[in-house]
Amino acid sequence: xxxxxxxxxxxxxxxxxxxxxxxxxxxxxxxxxxxxxxxxxxxxxxxxxxxxxxxxxxxxxxxxxxxxxxxxxxxxxxxxxxxxxxxxxxxxxxxxxxxxxxxxxxxxxxxx
Amino acid sequence: xxxxxxxxxxxxxxxxxxxxxxxxxxxxxxxxxxxxxxxxxxxxxxxxxxxxxxxxxxxxxxxxxxxxxxxxxxxxxxxxxxxxxxxxxxxxxxxxxxxxxxxxxxxxxxxxxx
Numbered sequence: 001x002x003x004x005x006x007x008x009x010x011x012x013x014x015x016x017x018x019x020x021x022x023x024x025x026x027x028x029x030x031x032x033x034x035x036x037x038x039x040x041x042x043x044x045x046x047x048x049x050x051x052x053x054x055x056x057x058x059x060x061x062x063x064x065x066x067x068x069x070x071x072x073x074x075x076x077x078x079x080x081x082x083x084x085x086x087x088x089x090x091x092x093x094x095x096x097x098x099x100x101x102x103x104x105x106x107x108x109x110x111x112x
Numbered sequence: 113x114x115x116x117x118x119x120x121x122x123x124x125x126x127x128x129x130x131x132x133x134x135x136x137x138x139x140x141x142x143x144x145x146x147x148x149x150x151x152x153x154x155x156x157x158x159x160x161x162x163x164x165x166x167x168x169x170x171x172x173x174x175x176x177x178x179x180x181x182x183x184x185x186x187x188x189x190x191x192x193x194x195x196x197x198x199x200x201x202x203x204x205x206x207x208x209x210x211x212x213x214x215x216x217x218x219x220x221x222x223x224x225x226x
Contacts, residue, residue, distance in 0.1 A: 009152075032212050042216035043116075043202065044155070053214075089154060093211040098143070099168045100211050104154040 002027040004092050006103025016112050019080055021106045023090035024072040033073045034100070035064060039086045047088075048075070060077040077108075085110045113138055116205050116218035124224045130191040133221045135203035137184050140218070143209025144186040146178060149200040149220070158201075161186055162209045190223075198225045 003026040013019045023033075034049035050057045050064045050073065051076040057064050061080075073092075077084055087107050091100040117136045125131050137144050146158040157170035161180035178188040184205075190197055200222050204215035 006154075034211075034214075036215075043219055044204075044215075045217070046214045089209075090203075097168075097211050098160050098162070098209045099145075099157055099170075100215070102155045102157070104152065 001094055002030055003045040004090060004101050004103045006043045006090050006106055009104065010109070012109040012111060013080055015080055015082065017080055019075075019084070019108055020075045021088055021090070021093070021108070022072060023074070024070075025092040025101075025102050026071070027092070027094075028068075028071060029094060029100075032093050033064070033066060034091050035075050036089045036091070037086045038089065038105075044089060048086060080108075080110050082110050082112065084108060103110045113140075113141060116203060116216050117186065118201075118203055118218035118221050120221060122222045122224075124226065125193050126226050127193055127195060129193050130189065131223060132187055132189045133201055133203075133223075135186045135188075135205075135218055137186070137203075137205030138216055141205035141207055142184050143213070144180060144184065144204045144206045145206075145209070145215065146186070146188050147202045147204065148172075149202055150198075155202070158188065160209055167209065193225045195225050198223060 031052035036044040038044040063076040087105045090103040143162045145160040147155045160168045180186040200220045202220045204217045206213040
């Protein structure tokens with residue numbers, strides 16, 4: 001079955017710098033890769049997703065890149081701000097499936 | 113539209129007891145998924161229901177069970193509680209349950225087992 005590994009588990013960056021979180025997946029058939037953000041004490045929310053027929057997707061300061069050959073995808077946050085502090089989860093799945101396989105999460109700390 | 117709601121928000125139980133958690137999805141959403149969240153373990157998938165049918169189940173013991181009603185509300189039950197069951201239990205609803213549909217999470221139920 002699918003397995004998703006997420007690194008790093010904690011990432012601390014200076015405000016204004018960029019942050020990159022990487023996930024690798026095992027099932028080459030997976031074709032849907034969402035990212036969820038969970039702020040402290042709040043519920044996870046979808047921030048961006050990508051399908052395997054696309055190599056990159058951007059939404060303002062957030063971007064996701066996908067390398068199907070290497071079976072990894074990454075979340076890029078540019079010009080980080082204090083409100084970016086949160087735990088970020090990646091996931092992978094077949095888009096026809098009913099279950100997302102989740103990474104363990106990355107705690108992003110933005111230092112002032 | 114009202115968001116996903118979960119009740120109760122907090123529960124304290126003792127080992128050996130059982131507990132029932134409730135989740136009301138967003139109106140019109142027919143899929144409800146349940147997750148266990150513990151520090152450092154991320155989101156562990158419990159099960160997914162659609163139109164009162166369990167379509168998928170994670171790797172949890174049989175003490176964890178669930179059901180969905182005709183109005184799409186869902187309950188999960190944990191019997192013979194163990195200390196290790198202490199966690200935040202999240203439910204998420206989506207329109208069809210297909211993974212490309214955004215999952216909308218509830219606030220969670222914090223379960224503490226003493």
